[in-house]
Amino acid sequence: LEYSLASGDYTADIWVRGDVISFEISALTSGWVGIGFSLTRSMPNSDVVIGGISGEDFVTDAYASSRSQPPSDSQQDVFNYEVSVEDGRTVVRFERFQNESYWRQ
Numbered sequence: 424l425e426y427s428l429a430s431g432d433y434t435a436d437i438w439v440r441g442d443v444i445s446f447e448i449s450a451l452t453s454g455w456v457g458i459g460f461s462l463t464r465s466m467p468n469s470d471v472v473i474g475g476i477s478g479e480d481f482v483t484d485a486y487a488s489s490r491s492q493p494p495s496d497s498q499q500d501v502f503n504y505e506v507s508v509e510d511g512r513t514v515v516r517f518e519r520f521q522n523e524s525y526w527r528q
Contacts, residue, residue, distance in 0.1 A: 432512075442521050446472070449514040456513045459487065466490045472501055474515035480506035482517055 426437040432451035435458055437444060450456040455475025461468060471493050474482035482504040487493035504517035 439521070443518050444521055445516070445518045447514065447516045448472075448474075449509075449512045451511060452513050453508060453511070454513060456515055472515075472517060472519075474504065474506050474517065475513050476506055476508065480504075482506065482515060484519075 425439075426435075428435045433456070434447075434449050436447045439445075446458065448456050448458050453476075455473055455477070457471055457473035459466060459469040459471045461470075463469075466487050467489050469487045471485045471487050472482065473485060473493075474480070482501055484496045484499045484501050485493035486496050500519050500522070501517045502519070504515070506516075507514050
């Protein structure tokens with residue numbers, strides 16, 4: 424199963440394979456790119472993954488409780504991540520397991 428989203432300079436491609444979800448997100452930037460998951464389609468109370476290059480590659484699993492920079496989760500649930508810059512785009516690839524416990528009540 425595959426999903427694809429493009430909005431302006433941002434793209435997100437998602438593949439579901441059994442219990443693993445694979446993501447590729449990119450944006451026309453040399454900094455960072457992120458994706459959020461929310462039951463309400465707003466930033467507060469959303470699970471967020473942010474990745475980029477700032478001296479070295481980074482990918483962070485975070486939780487946004489408000490409309491501000493979210494702190495990292497105590498448990499990082501992303502794996503097999505890779506960050507690159509391709510044709511002026513920051514590209515972040517990562518995987519995570521399907522798991523309803525990501526959603527906080």
